[in-house]
Amino acid sequence: MKLIRRLTDGVPSRALWALGVLLVALLVAPALLGKYGLSVLILILYFAFVGQAWNIMMGFAGQLSLGHALYAGLGGYVAAGLFFHYGLGPWAGVFVAVAAAAAAGAIVGYLGFRFSLAGVYFALLTIAFSEFTRLAFDHWEWAGGSGGLFLKVDSTVDVWNLRGGPLLFYYLILALAVGAFILCRALLESRLGRYWLAIREDAEAAQAVGVPVLRCKMIAVVISAGLTALAGVWNAFYYNNLFPETAFAMGRSIEITLAPIIGGLGTLFGPMVGAVVLTGLGEVFTDASEYFHVPGMKQIFYGLALLVIVIYRPAGIWPWLAGRLGIGERRP
């Protein structure tokens, strides 16, 4: 198909084969890994997916958002709330959830761009909105207030209502991650992608040449927010409980940004690589810190790892790795 040709144009065939092998491996992984390994892989895919979503806003449109938990939280709460109060299944509720998050993203984006906020200022705007929403949800009874929203759990497997074991959620998040990957590739290859590149290189020049800067940036934000909402919905139905103080927490927002930054901003594979490295390192450090009997040891190792990576590989791990493997992406 023409679409497939367009997507794979310019990619060395070695890379395509590697991708294919990776996909097959991921498909059969549940059969090979133990339950623990599966739960870790689920986390990796989750962070890869949500990192990919965040990457659209930062890597493609150049806006540092430190309040992405807003969209995840909104998505989760809307879908879960609709399910809890009205029995509306998540496959339908997700549309409302994504719309809500996209609207929030549009507001944040519009305010940011209209008032020319960049860098730290924009980041603080995103934080302010996220915190504001957290406090609002703390007092909103429909969403359970600060007492939290709990979804009923039973052992039936019901794909329509997303009730089921880790296997169901694994394949779901895998589908989401793969979908996001393909979507990003398609976006990057499209005209919009080239506009984004131009805006990132030199926004004023782009504006002068007739690139609709504001519109392109807004589209990036809205897509990013919408995808993040999907992650939020998945999260809500996987963990079956939501609290404003964790769903909209700044810690969550920061978590979302780590994988893409470590992996390689603006690259397609960065979020995935970052997720593997960070989650993998996290588990390794957890094991290692058991020997120390000092609480917080794992986080200290983690902090050191982040430090080392940002000092020695500031552009991210994937660009360096890809260079070594000779399957570099066309550098955006």
Place this chain on the structure above:
Amino acid sequence: MTSDFLLSLAQAVSKGLLTGMVYGLMALGLSVIFGVMRVVNFAHGEIMVVGMYLAWMGFEYLQVSPMLSLPVIAALFFAAGYALQRTLISPFIGRPEHQQFLLLLAVAILLVNGCLAIAGPDSRSIQMESQFDSYDLGPLVFDAVRLHAALAAVAIAGLLWLFFTRTRTGKSIRAAADNNMGALVVGLDVRRLYAFTFGVGAACVGAAGALMITIIPVTPFLAAEYTLLAFVIVIVGGLGSMTGALMGGLLIGVSEAVAGLLLQPSLKSMVSFGILILVLLLRPQGLFGKSGA
């Protein structure tokens, strides 16, 4: 009834002013660092928490009041900040925000968990003899400890002002902040100045920490919200403006207190964030900042 309310209001405002002074001192450190070097110090609150722990340890093990250990802590933090800037942070100046953010996030994680490992998770506080004292000014009651802290904060801010306006280094720093290229042209050793600046900023934060421990207890996890608070104050007050940082601190302190009185107390923070959003949109240079920054 109304006079009762007015009294509560006055009380809230006065309390807010006192607390706000210490906030202002903390934010001052960030204003100096961000204003001069444009480094996004996400470890700001964490540095303050370390200062709080040091002051606490001085009190607990050496029976030294934080007021006395303050200069020592400030000096220590100056040296540490200078070193940190020269080694770790200097390469990151001018780099994209997300890299600075990640660097300082890593530093923050290390500091917080270092504190957790060394001092444990229990909250630590200082009980001074003056803890329950207060001064009466007419119908208003001023908490003794807060008053002392606020006065100390003002004194330190004053010293800083003198530094930036009267000393050569201070003036050089302001020059470098205003115009980096010009400063280089004139022959200023910008790298050394930056390190000095970070040292001064860190010293400010350390001092603020020593004062803060007299007012609130410290746990390792206090840091994140103070980092956020510092940024809110600096942006509301205006980047690069010392007056702005202090005024911003006062404003946030008072608005928190008053909002607690008028609205439901748990919505207090919403007001601070609301103010931040308004300032970002309507006057991004802050209330006292120079426009076109």
Place this chain on the structure above:
Amino acid sequence: MTDRNQFTRRLLGKAALAGATLIGAPLPLRQGFAQTGPANLKVGLLLPTSGIQAQIGQACRRGADVANDVFGDMKMPVRLEVVNYDTESKPDVARTQAEKAIDAGCHILVGAFDSGQTIAIAQVAEQRGIPMVVNIAAAPQITEQGYKFVVRNFPTAPMLITGALALHKEIFKVSGKTPKTAVLMSVNDTFGTSMINGIKALFPKLDMPYEIVDTISYDPAAKDLAVEVAKAKATKADMLMPVSRLNDAKLLVQEMVKQRWEPMGVMNPGAPGLYEQDFLKTMGKYGDFMISNVPWLDPKSAMTQALDKRHAAKFPKDQLDINGGFTFEGLLVAAQAWLTAKSTKPGDLMEALRKTRIDQHVIIGGPIQFDAKGQNVTIKAAAVENLKRKPTVVMPLESAAAPLVFPMPGWNDKRRA
């Protein structure tokens, strides 16, 4: 001679072969040769020992660390193999660590203090069919979801409140003084909200002699509660009912002293804070005479005394509290189930857990047993009053270690040493 050598060598060879087979044999075979009784019970203990709940997680862990010693003191023929896992105060970590624990061969899970993390672990337990004993978590939903593999040895918020309010009436009866009005102050987080909702729901049904004139909620991260306390004082209520955690408890009382507000009593209806070691140390004489209605360790129980002794010996700087106590009881429940089931198979253990009936334990209340939903409904609230800087049980009278002091003496009263 040659024969003997050959014989010896052949024997050696056979022995070596047999040894190699034994070592190389698959595990069950080896187990079959080695033991005849049930293997030792391996318990996966999941607690937030780092992250923002570290303080409580570590207090819980201390209670668990001395469990085997206490079992020995009480002559129970059991020695648990406890494997510690840190949930880092996050539900996603809680979930993966639970999976890890089960993969590592844990037969029972115990944890996890925080409701969100507990539910994450409960779902894993349910999916893998491994029993879970909840040591602490107050959200009612945990035993309302229909989990078949979860039991909870901790009261729900409604239970806490009903017990607390009933105790109030007892306290008024014994002391002879009854307040007419009360003001409720609460931290606005998950726990605080469920307490407030519970109190509002149950209050009308319990026929209390006082009325609640106002409810003031505040941010858990509040650095200053002057305004809130001023509001509360302005209600002129007789009694203060604070639902607080540690830091806000300190702030509250500090403000009360500074604003010179001396209500008839400060009665905590079931929250932490007022009885905690750090509160008592910091507040000094002003922390005395506050009453908390919480489940508590029974000073008259021999097992509690043993636990106290072992805890003080191993952790001289830390006070044993209900976090440690309930975690110890969680392990006690697991140990007892193993003794009853005489096997480590999950089905047998779960069966034994449901039939649990432990008469001698450490928390005040009837014997530990679980209803159809897995909830222990015999836990009683006690009235614990801060006396001489130590939380002391004053009610129920059978467990009292000192007489009740109510109403609360003023801040400058001589009784405050």
